[in-house]
Structure formats: C-alpha cells, structure tokens
Amino acid sequence: MAGNQFLMFEEEQRRIQEACDLLARAANAEAVLVIDKNGQEIARSGDTDDLDVTSLSSLFAGNVAATGGIAKLLAEKEFSGQFHEGEKTNVHISLVAQRAILVVLFDQRSSLGLVRLRVKKASEELTRIFEAIVRKMNQGSAQTQVFSEITDDDIDNLFSE
Amino acid sequence: MSFINYSSREINCKIVYYGPGLCGKTTNLQYVYNKTAPDAKGKMISLATETERTLFFDFLPLSLGEIRGFKTRFHLYTVPGQVFYDASRKLILKGVDGVVFVADSQIERMEANIESLDNLRTNLEEQGYNLDKLPYVVQYNKRDLPSAVPVAELKAVVNPTNVPDFEAVAPTGGGVFDTLKAVAKLVLTELKRGGNG
Numbered sequence: 001m002a003g004n005q006f007l008m009f010e011e012e013q014r015r016i017q018e019a020c021d022l023l024a025r026a027a028n029a030e031a032v033l034v035i036d037k038n039g040q041e042i043a044r045s046g047d048t049d050d051l052d053v054t055s056l057s058s059l060f061a062g063n064v065a066a067t068g069g070i071a072k073l074l075a076e077k078e079f080s081g082q083f084h085e086g087e088k089t090n091v092h093i094s095l096v097a098q099r100a101i102l103v104v105l106f107d108q109r110s111s112l113g114l115v116r117l118r119v120k121k122a123s124e125e126l127t128r129i130f131e132a133i134v135r136k137m138n139q140g141s142a143q144t145q146v147f148s149e150i151t152d153d154d155i156d157n158l159f160s161e
Numbered sequence: 162m163s164f165i166n167y168s169s170r171e172i173n174c175k176i177v178y179y180g181p182g183l184c185g186k187t188t189n190l191q192y193v194y195n196k197t198a199p200d201a202k203g204k205m206i207s208l209a210t211e212t213e214r215t216l217f218f219d220f221l222p223l224s225l226g227e228i229r230g231f232k233t234r235f236h237l238y239t240v241p242g243q244v245f246y247d248a249s250r251k252l253i254l255k256g257v258d259g260v261v262f263v264a265d266s267q268i269e270r271m272e273a274n275i276e277s278l279d280n281l282r283t284n285l286e287e288q289g290y291n292l293d294k295l296p297y298v299v300q301y302n303k304r305d306l307p308s309a310v311p312v313a314e315l316k317a318v319v320n321p322t323n324v325p326d327f328e329a330v331a332p333t334g335g336g337v338f339d340t341l342k343a344v345a346k347l348v349l350t351e352l353k354r355g356g357n358g
Contacts, residue, residue, distance in 0.1 A: 004162050004355065005355055006162050008164070008165070010168040012168075038255065039256075054203045059206065062252070065253075065255060066252060069248055154228050159346070
C-alpha cells in the first residue's frame with residue numbers, strides 16, 4: 001500500500017457508483033452507502049437527499065470498528081455483517097475487502113433476505129474494484145505527483161483569513 | 162490514513178484529540194464548532210454518557226477550502242479520556258493523520274497527563290504508528306486555572322520531543338484555533354511529502 005494514504009481514481013469511483021446504483025435498484029433499497037473504514041464517504045446511491053451522509057459515515061465506521069473490537073475480544077475473526085431493525089428503516093452493514101463498509105438502508109418494500117442476496121453479489125464486484133485500486137496505488141500512479149507540487153504558500157493560504 | 166479522491170477532487174484527513182479525562186478535548190471541538198461558519202462545518206456528533214462524559218468519540222467535520230483544486234476536509238475526533246475506555250481509544254486512533262495531545266495544566270493532573278501520553282504512544286505503536294513520525298502538536302490547556310503549572314515545567318514533562326505547542330483556555334477559545342491550524346498544516350505538509358514518494 002502506498003504509504004499512509006488511500007487513493008480513489010476516477011475509473012474506480014465510476015465503477016463503485018455503478019455497483020451502488022445497481023445494488024440500490026436490485027435490492028429495492030432506500031439508499032446505499034459505501035464508506036471508507038475510517039469514516040469517509042466513498043459513494044452513495046438512492047434516496048439520500050435527506051440523509052446526513054457525513055455524520056452517518058463516521059458513526060457507521062465507529063460502529064464497525066466497535067464490532068470488530070468485540071470480535072477480537074471474543075476471539076472471532078470478525079462479524080461479517082450487522083442488521084439493525086427499525087420501525088420504518090432497516091440497516092444492513094457489511095465489510096467489503098477489509099477496506100470499505102457497505103450500508104444498505106431499506107424499508108418494508110424490500111426484505112432482509114433480498115438485501116443479503118444482492119449485497120453478496122455487489123460485494124464481489126466491489127471487492128474486485130478495491131483490488132484494482134490497491135494495484136494502482138502500488139504502481140504509484142502519476143496522479144500522486146499533484147501533491148508534491150503543493151507549496152508552503154498553498155498551505156498557508158488555507159489559513160490566511 | 163488520508164483519503165485522496167481524484168474523482169471528486171477531495172482530500173480527507175483525520176485528526177484525533179487525545180489526553181486525560183476532563184482535559185478539555187470535547188471543549189476544543191465545541192469551540193471550533195461554535196466559531197466556524199455554517200458552510201464550513203457539518204454536525205458535531207458527541208457520543209457521551211448521561212453525565213456528559215465522552216463515551217466513544219466526538220466528531221466534527223470541517224472544510225478548510227481548496228488547495229490546488231482539491232477540497233480539503235478535516236475530520237476531528239476526540240477519544241474518551243477516562244482510563245477504562247482504552248479499547249475505544251485504540252479504535253479511534255485507526256487511520257489517524259494527525260494528533261493533538263491536550264494536557265491539563267493543573268498540578269494535580271500531571272500524573273494523568275503522563276499516563277495518557279504513555280497510553281497514546283503505546284496505542285499508536287499497537288497500530289503500527291510512531292508518535293515521533295506523525296504530525297503531532299501539544300496543547301497546554303486550562304492556563305487560566307490557579308493551580309496551573311508553569312509552561313516550562315509542563316513542557317519538560319509532556320513535550321520532551323519539542324513538537325509545536327500552544328497554551329490554551331478552551332472554553333473561551335484561547336489557543337484553540339492555533340492548535341488546530343498547526344496540526345492541520347503538519348498533516349498537509351506530510352501529505353506533500355508523501356506525494357514525493
């Protein structure tokens with residue numbers, strides 16, 4: 001992995017978006033989120049206008065981290081998925097490629113069985129995409145050079161006001 | 162681990178405020194939240210106990226503006242300071258890009274400062290980080306309190322490696338933004354260095 005950074009490239013972002021859109025449709029979901037394990041949003045699909053995706057991303061990541069911590073203490077490798085049942089909205093959370101969190105929000109128009117089935121398929125595709133990202137990161141794409149051109153002035157300007 | 166998205170042209174970084182219980186980590190974030198323009202911040206989330214002690218973390222997303230066409234976003238987190246929440250502290254350090262150690266200036270909290278700093282070092286090492294190589298600043302908080310130890314003394318104990326340090330009174334904001342700016346600058350400078358290699 002290229003240093004202490006995780007990079008997202010245009011092609012893979014597009015493929016992740018497509019996979020999200022497809023999952024949202026196929027699972028009859030309200031919304032689908034793909035989140036970096038550290039709590040940053042990667043992609044969203046479905047009816048997300050009323051969602052505070054930034055806050056949700058941080059909390060889902062915290063939730064997954066806490067669950068992972070519990071698994072470790074119970075000598076389990078991991079708990080691969082979580083399901084929260086609400087009055088209107090249900091939430092299915094799973095880990096993809098040890099790197100990302102796939103969240104599906106759904107209501108009574110769908111079912112846990114259908115969501116699980118579609119998530120499995122989408123996870124396979126997302127895993128392939130994340131593997132492609134890691135390969136690109138290891139190749140040291142030329143795009144990373146953008147940051148070596150950042151000057152101290154650029155950084156100072158951010159804090160100028 | 163900073164997250165750089167070339168598609169949406171965004172840089173996302175994670176800064177963690179660490180320190181002993183009641184040293185003012187949450188107060189730092191609250192001050193930043195209150196003084197930041199609405200369009201530059203998201204909601205502040207506090208997972209706290211009924212007695213307002215941090216249970217898991219506080220979270221505050223900030224946008225700093227653009228750098229070379231990339232939107233820079235910082236996610237600020239605090240850890241729960243109380244000793245027995247160590248498992249949670251470890252989780253929050255995952256993927257950290259920069260650390261602020263908030264020291265409590267009061268003489269009676271010196272031991273707690275030292276214990277927390279040792280704990281920070283240990284927990285970072287467990288995740289494969291070295292505090293001496295991370296963007297890292299120290300804040301001496303509660304400078305207004307009568308039992309505050311002189312800065313030179315505090316520095317000798319909690320900042321032996323001589324990283325950038327700041328005096329602060331978090332409830333009224335003294336030193337809060339200086340601390341944040343300093344760690345954010347270090348994180349971006351590190352990003353720049355990372356881009357070289």
